[in-house]
Amino acid sequence: MTGGSDEWWEGNAAVQVPAQVEYEKATSVEHALTLLTRYGPESRILAGGHSLIPMMKLRLAQPEMLIDINGLTELCYITLAGNQLRIGALTRHAQLLDSAVVGQYFAILHDAERVIADPIVRNWGTVGGSLCQADPSEDLSAAFAALKGTMVIQGPGGAREVAAREFHTGPYQTVVRPAEILIEVRLPIRAGGGSSYRKVARRAGDWPVGAVGAAVWLERDVVADVGIGLTALGARNFAAAEAEDYLRGRPATADNLDRAGQIAAENCRPVADQRGPADYKRHLARVLTARVLSEALSRAGG
Amino acid sequence: MKLTVTVNGTDHTREVEPRLLLIHFLRDGLGLTGSHWGCDTSNCGACVVWLDETPVKSCTVLAAMADGHRVRTVEGLADGGRLDPVQEGFTQCHGLQCGFCTPGMMLTARWLLDHNPSPSEAEVREAISGQICRCTGYENIVRSVLWASRNGG
Ligand SMILES: Cc1cc2nc3c(=O)[nH]c(=O)nc-3n(C[C@H](O)[C@H](O)[C@H](O)COP(=O)(O)OP(=O)(O)OC[C@H]3O[C@@H](n4cnc5c(N)ncnc54)[C@H](O)[C@@H]3O)c2cc1C
Ligand code: FES
Numbered sequence: 060m061t062g063g064s065d066e067w068w069e070g071n072a073a074v075q076v077p078a079q080v081e082y083e084k085a086t087s088v089e090h091a092l093t094l095l096t097r098y099g100p101e102s103r104i105l106a107g108g109h110s111l112i113p114m115m116k117l118r119l120a121q122p123e124m125l126i127d128i129n130g131l132t133e134l135c136y137i138t139l140a141g142n143q144l145r146i147g148a149l150t151r152h153a154q155l156l157d158s159a160v161v162g163q164y165f166a167i168l169h170d171a172e173r174v175i176a177d178p179i180v181r182n183w184g185t186v187g188g189s190l191c192q193a194d195p196s197e198d199l200s201a202a203f204a205a206l207k208g209t210m211v212i213q214g215p216g217g218a219r220e221v222a223a224r225e226f227h228t229g230p231y232q233t234v235v236r237p238a239e240i241l242i243e244v245r246l247p248i249r250a251g252g253g254s255s256y257r258k259v260a261r262r263a264g265d266w267p268v269g270a271v272g273a274a275v276w277l278e279r280d281v282v283a284d285v286g287i288g289l290t291a292l293g294a295r296n297f298a299a300a301e302a303e304d305y306l307r308g309r310p311a312t313a314d315n316l317d318r319a320g321q322i323a324a325e326n327c328r329p330v331a332d333q334r335g336p337a338d339y340k341r342h343l344a345r346v347l348t349a350r351v352l353s354e355a356l357s358r359a360g361g
Numbered sequence: 362m363k364l365t366v367t368v369n370g371t372d373h374t375r376e377v378e379p380r381l382l383l384i385h386f387l388r389d390g391l392g393l394t395g396s397h398w399g400c401d402t403s404n405c406g407a408c409v410v411w412l413d414e415t416p417v418k419s420c421t422v423l424a425a426m427a428d429g430h431r432v433r434t435v436e437g438l439a440d441g442g443r444l445d446p447v448q449e450g451f452t453q454c455h456g457l458q459c460g461f462c463t464p465g466m467m468l469t470a471r472w473l474l475d476h477n478p479s480p481s482e483a484e485v486r487e488a489i490s491g492q493i494c495r496c497t498g499y500e501n502i503v504r505s506v507l508w509a510s511r512n513g514g
């Protein structure tokens with residue numbers, strides 16, 4: 060018997076499988092865009108599939124056409140370009156974690172990748188898929204918000220750039236239009252900074268109860284600039300803008316870091332779920348913000 | 362759709378529905394029941410196989426995505442009649458009880474040793490951290506992988 064024959068589907072009614080769908084392999088970004096345009100809003104990009112396929116099993120997503128971009132090796136890269144680090148959308152979590160240049164400039168990304176899912180999921184899940192999935196608990200969304208990255212989105216008419224903090228428009232929603240593809244993330248490299256990411260999860264490999272990342276730049280002992288990203292904590296745009304505003308221009312003392320944590324907690328709106336009550340999450344926003352700021356500062360310089 | 366997947370070195374061409382998951386293609390399509398199907402939610406790792414050079418959870422990959430690629434399953438671990446050192450390690454160190462998690466564990470272990478021939482205990486634990494064993498408490502699995510690393514990789 061062949062898996063996938065009519066008898067097989069009938070005999071395995073209890074098996075959790077996606078609904079029927081068409082499938083095509085994209086051979087280039089242009090080809091993927093052509094397919095998206097041809098098949099319309101019911102078509103979806105398939106990257107690692109580690110969010111999309113589970114959603115299809117549960118009928119939370121029911122695309123009519125899958126456009127597989129796994130063959131697009133041209134979207135799989137981490138390169139330095141001037142004062143930017145550029146990460147292709149099809150870069151796997153594991154590649155980000157293995158990259159020495161990522162670790163050199165953005166410790167926050169290695170901190171985050173070490174605790175995103177597990178090594179096997181990281182082998183296949185992609186940076187672009189994580190961002191486009193736009194789960195309100197996605198770790199990389201907070202990390203890129205802290206780093207004030209830029210997303211490059213390609214459509215039939217060309218490419219456009221969107222700030223990381225304007226990329227997500229709500230839970231599971233982004234500015235990427237139906238006929239567009241996220242192709243790259245750009246991160247500005249600025250000397251003298253340090254960064255860090257910490258996550259509290261119920262068990263190894265799980266989604267965060269709450270997580271915070273920060274990047275800080277010092278001038279003498281004063282905070283010249285700072286980025287703070289939060290996830291799973293109901294922060295607007297995955298960022299703690301009010302806490303950043305407070306800290307910028309102030310001395311990097313423990314008291315000021317604590318105060319920034321407090322402000323971050325006051326300005327986010329966590330919701331209670333199976334991972335924890337809202338006030339516990341707010342507590343996490345406060346202490347994790349202070350901790351990542353402190354660790355980022357200890358890594359700053361050079 | 363028609364697909365061709367090279368499983369353990371042999372090409373298999375089949376007509377399948379695009380929604381077919383890789384784990385079902387392997388087990389029910391090809392009769393390779395060594396890969397197990399557990400949680401179906403990419404949490405347990407019983408379904409881990411290699412897609413080209415990388416271990417993946419095959420309950421969360423479409424067979425269509427393996428079209429034109431290589432898949433390695435537990436059936437492809439032994440070299441003819443000779444067990445892989447990882448398989449030998451699991452026998453030597455009592456690395457399994459019921460055996461449900463074992464194929465996935467061994468494929469991840471093989472990958473780890475290919476990339477890091479002398480892993481520390483912590484590195485072994487990290488490598489298998491996406492895979493669940495309900496029997497052994499992991500202790501003997503870790504010992505089995507370390508045994509393999511000392512005995513031929
Ligand atoms: C067991 C498990 C545990 C996990 N734990 C965590 C965790 O702790 N923290 C965390 O942050 N994440 C976690 N994840 C999520 C994981 O990081 C992402 O879901 C996954 O990597 C998404 O990427 P993907 O390539 O699989 O995306 P896919 O599932 O292929 O795609 C997701 C969505 O994005 C769209 N899409 C993908 N790529 C593009 C693109 N280039 N342009 C436009 N649209 C695109 C797809 O159409 C789809 O709608 C976990 C996942 C699993 C399965
Ligand atoms: S069956 Fe695939 S991870 Fe559990």
Ligand code: FES
Pocket residue numbers: 456457458459460461462463493494495496497
């Ligand atoms: S030996 Fe039984 S689940 Fe691992």
